Amino acid sequence: MTGLPTDRDSFGSKFGVIAATxxxxxxxxxxxxxxxxxxxxxxxxxxxxxxxxxLIIGIPVxxxxxxxxxxxxxxxxxxxxxxxxKTPWFMVGFxxxxxxxxxxxxxxxxxxWTFEYLFQSISGKLLTVDNMExxxxxxxxxxxxxxxxxxxxxxITGVVVYAGIKKGIExxxxxxxxxxxxxxxxxxxxxxxxxxxxxxxxxxxxxxxSVVNFKTVLMALGQAxxxxxxxxxxxxxxxxxxxxDNHLLSTSTQVALTDTFVAILSSLMVIPAIFAFSDVVxxxxxxxxxxxxxxxxxxxxxxxxxxxxxxxxFGLLSLAALTSTISVLEVVVAWLKEELRLTxxxxxxxxxxxxxxxxxxxTLSFGExxxxxxxxxxxxxxxxxxxxxIMLTFGALLIVIFVGWKMGESDxxxxxxxxxxxxxxxxxxxxxxxxxxxxxxxGIITIANFFISGIV
Ligand code: TRP
Numbered sequence: 001m002t003g004l005p006t007d008r009d010s011f012g013s014k015f016g017v018i019a020a021t022x023x024x025x026x027x028x029x030x031x032x033x034x035x036x037x038x039x040x041x042x043x044x045x046x047x048x049x050x051x052x053x054x055l056i057i058g059i060p061v062x063x064x065x066x067x068x069x070x071x072x073x074x075x076x077x078x079x080x081x082x083x084x085x086k087t088p089w090f091m092v093g094f095x096x097x098x099x100x101x102x103x104x105x106x107x108x109x110x111x112x113w114t115f116e117y118l119f120q121s122i123s124g125k126l127l128t129v130d131n132m133e134x135x136x137x138x139x140x141x142x143x144x145x146x147x148x149x150x151x152x153x154x155x156i157t158g159v160v161v162y163a164g165i166k167k168g169i170e171x172x173x174x175x176x177x178x179x180x181x182x183x184x185x186x187x188x189x190x191x192x193x194x195x196x197x198x199x200x201x202x203x204x205x206x207x208x209x210s211v212v213n214f215k216t217v218l219m220a221l222g223q224a225x226x227x228x229x230x231x232x233x234x235x236x237x238x239x240x241x242x243x244x245d246n247h248l249l250s251t252s253t254q255v256a257l258t259d260t261f262v263a264i265l266s267s268l269m270v271i272p273a274i275f276a277f278s279d280v281v282x283x284x285x286x287x288x289x290x291x292x293x294x295x296x297x298x299x300x301x302x303x304x305x306x307x308x309x310x311x312x313x314f315g316l317l318s319l320a321a322l323t324s325t326i327s328v329l330e331v332v333v334a335w336l337k338e339e340l341r342l343t344x345x346x347x348x349x350x351x352x353x354x355x356x357x358x359x360x361x362x363t364l365s366f367g368e369x370x371x372x373x374x375x376x377x378x379x380x381x382x383x384x385x386x387x388x389x390i391m392l393t394f395g396a397l398l399i400v401i402f403v404g405w406k407m408g409e410s411d412x413x414x415x416x417x418x419x420x421x422x423x424x425x426x427x428x429x430x431x432x433x434x435x436x437x438x439x440x441x442x443g444i445i446t447i448a449n450f451f452i453s454g455i456v
Contacts, residue, residue: 008073009165010241016170017242018254020327023173024234025259026180027324028110029227031317034263035270036291037223038204041216045207047264049220054228054260057221057441060433061230061396062252064403067415069239070248071407075334076233079240084406092398093335096233099391100331103232105358106383107328108157111321112149112363113140113293118314121300127307132294140289141367150363151356157325158352161333162345165241169330173323180323181262183316187309188265191273194303200275204267218449221442222389227259229327231392231399237331248416249424269313270296277302292317329355358383389449397442404435 011017038046072079077093084090116139120126129135139145160168192201225231242248270291277299300310329351336347361369365378374382403412409431414420416427 008240010243011170011238012166013170014243014246014251016166016174017238017246017251018258019173019177020169020323021229021235021238021251021255022258023169023177023323024229024238024327025227025255025324026177026262027227027320028107028114028317029223029324030259030263031184031266031269031320032110032114032289032292034223034227035267037219038267039271039291041219042208042211043203044205045209045212046216046220047205047267048207049212049217050224050263051260053221053224054256056433057396057438058224058228058230059249059252059256060430060438061225061400062228062235062256063248063416063430064399064412064434065230065233065235066239066242066248066252067403067412068399068407069236070242070244070246071411071415072236073240075240075338076236076331077335078338079233079236080402084402087406089402089406092395092402093233093236095391095395095398096231096236097332097335099232099387099395100234100328101355101358102383102387102391104325104328104332104355106362106380106387107321107325108150108153108356108359109146109363109366109380110289111153111318111325112146113289114314114317114321115149115152116145117293117297118311118318121307121311121314124307126297126310127301129297129301132297133290135297136289136293140293141370143364143367146363146366147360150359153321153325154352154356154359156322157329158348160322160326161329161352162348164344169326172326176319176323180316180319181258183312184262184265184269187313187316188268190309191269191276194273194276196276197272200272201268203275204271214448215452218389218393218445218452221445222393225392225396226388227263228256229324231395233331233395234327237334238327240334245418245421247418247422249426249430273299273303390446393442393446393449397439397446400434400438400442404431404439409435 011020068079068083069076072082074082076096077090080089080093117126160172162168191197229235242251274295296313297310300306300313303309329348332351332355333344333347336342336351337344342350362380362383365372365380369379372379377385412431412434413427417423
């Protein structure tokens with residue numbers, strides 16, 4: 001008996017829902033990716049675009065996903081099958097499963113690196129390094145060490161997911177999320193109060209519109225989708241575990257605001273400290289992982305009490321990564337469990353192992369497989385770019401079209417109003433955004449993106 005609403009696991013409390021969903025949203029996307037893409041795309045101007053996308057696209061898509069999952073009480077794939085039987089809409093769910101593979105494969109590589117750096121911070125090794133670029137490239141181009149950490153990440157992720165929704169995911173995130181937010185606040189306050197940090201704060205918030213072009217807009221949308229965990233069914237899956245009396249709009253808004261707040265705090269942790277302590281010109285940084293794994297460790301070494309800050313920083317990156325990896329794995333596990341009628345245990349083992357195999361290729365694309373490129377990108381680069389900028393935006397597009405045009409106004413309103421028991425003037429407005437504005441905006445950006453990336 002699997003897949004029936006009555007025997008499904010669920011979240012136990014409202015705070016649990018927020019913790020798990022915010023746990024999914026807040027991750028490497030906020031702390032590793034956001035400061036990086038912000039610095040490369042015009043600082044404050046990018047930030048404004050980003051916030052705009054979170055509000056007009058992010059929250060409506062989150063709500064669309066929640067409403068699909070909670071209505072169907074199924075995994076991302078099964079939800080489309082149930083709400084639109086005998087139509088090809090299940091393909092959207094399938095795209096989501098594929099995206100989960102792509103994301104988790106490269107994400108677990110970076111999560112592994114954060115574990116290594118946590119280890120290097122605690123063991124004191126990081127303090128003795130004088131060439132950080134060399135330190136990072138020696139490590140990341142290796143084989144055994146990066147793979148060891150990646151396997152550990154997948155193992156911990158698998159154990160939490162195996163424990164289930166209430167006893168695994170909810171329990172884990174309820175403890176970790178508050179700790180995480182406090183630690184980020186702590187490091188951000190330290191960073192902005194350093195001498196010379198104000199330059200960095202100014203850089204972050206003063207918009208420079210001269211560098212904004214279509215690609216910037218696309219990157220902002222892709223980043224918003226990635227950071228909010230939308231576009232691939234994570235929130236459909238989590239939505240299917242949310243109680244019927246949960247106020248979905250309020251939950252989505254709280255999660256989106258928390259996620260954006262943490263992204264901004266992360267930039268405040270990273271960028272001002274770099275301005276204060278190093279002679280690197282932030283806008284000249286080459287794209288890639290260097291910011292967090294090369295520049296920042298130098299900053300920590302130059303900072304009084306830097307060991308502590310570096311241990312806290314990499315510790316919180318590791319934890320933030322884990323609360324996200326579990327949400328991606330759960331998409332695949334829920335699908336295997338309900339569609340193939342496997343036990344949670346078997347589904348978790350199969351999903352973890354197959355994703356790890358792809359993940360190994362991503363990790364090795366910095367070392368052994370460095371020369372192997374597709375569309376001019378390494379396997380890692382391709383998985384990163386394709387998942388965030390193509391698959392997620394395309395997924396988000398199909399999801400809003402589904403809710404706006406297939407599920408329709410009355411079903412959507414019934415779901416988000418908890419069968420009419422709560423009212424809000426925003427409900428109708430949001431539906432119109434989902435039906436008209438979001439598809440046009442995401443559609444234009446998605447199509448343009450095919451041209452930019454040279455695929456068409
Ligand atoms: N949002 C997470 C981050 O910012 C990553 C993530 C988790 C994700 N689940 C997702 C991204 C689903 C896209 C879709 O790090």
